[in-house]
Amino acid sequence: MKVTIRKLLPKDRERLVNILEATGVFTPEEVMCALELIDIYLLHPGQKDYYILCAVDAEDQVMGYACFGPVPLTKGTYDLYWIVMDPAQQGLGLGSWLLKRVEEEIRKKQARMLLIETSSQPKYLKTRNFYLKNGYVEVSRIRDFYSVGDDRVTYQKTF
Numbered sequence: 001m002k003v004t005i006r007k008l009l010p011k012d013r014e015r016l017v018n019i020l021e022a023t024g025v026f027t028p029e030e031v032m033c034a035l036e037l038i039d040i041y042l043l044h045p046g047q048k049d050y051y052i053l054c055a056v057d058a059e060d061q062v063m064g065y066a067c068f069g070p071v072p073l074t075k076g077t078y079d080l081y082w083i084v085m086d087p088a089q090q091g092l093g094l095g096s097w098l099l100k101r102v103e104e105e106i107r108k109k110q111a112r113m114l115l116i117e118t119s120s121q122p123k124y125l126k127t128r129n130f131y132l133k134n135g136y137v138e139v140s141r142i143r144d145f146y147s148v149g150d151d152r153v154t155y156q157k158t159f
Contacts, residue, residue: 003097004056005055007052008041008042009054013042016038019086037082038052049072051105052065055098062086063085067081068105068106078111083095095130113158114136114157117153120151
């Protein structure tokens with residue numbers, strides 16, 4: 001399968017909505033949050049807070065995306081806000097490849113580290129294992145952050 005990584009284009013928005021909903025992991029509020037960042041990126045091309053890369057197939061169909069950006073008031077610290085793959089494409093290594101491309105992009109911007117936060121809910125176990133498999137280390141856990149029984153787990157990779 002031929003896959004390339006490119007910047008998000010306006011024509012990709014509807015496909016990202018479909019992918020976010022197809023995962024079955026995100027609440028409607030979380031999907032709206034993801035779309036808010038997508039819209040900022042698409043509608044304000046001069047902004048420097050959010051960057052979005054997409055994995056696309058040979059027909060230029062989006063299979064997944066990653067949204068990342070610099071953490072305000074830091075020097076070289078970046079957040080990965082979202083990395084989402086179409087469920088039909090999960091397990092093929094494309095998410096890892098996309099994450100590596102994010103790391104390459106932020107290194108060009110003098111990044112020192114990339115931080116990722118996620119939920120401790122069981123439905124995010126595959127996500128947490130994905131980060132560990134890609135060389136990230138759990139550096140903090142805030143108990144009951146999202147709700148009672150749902151911790152915020154933060155992962156870090158230093159460059």
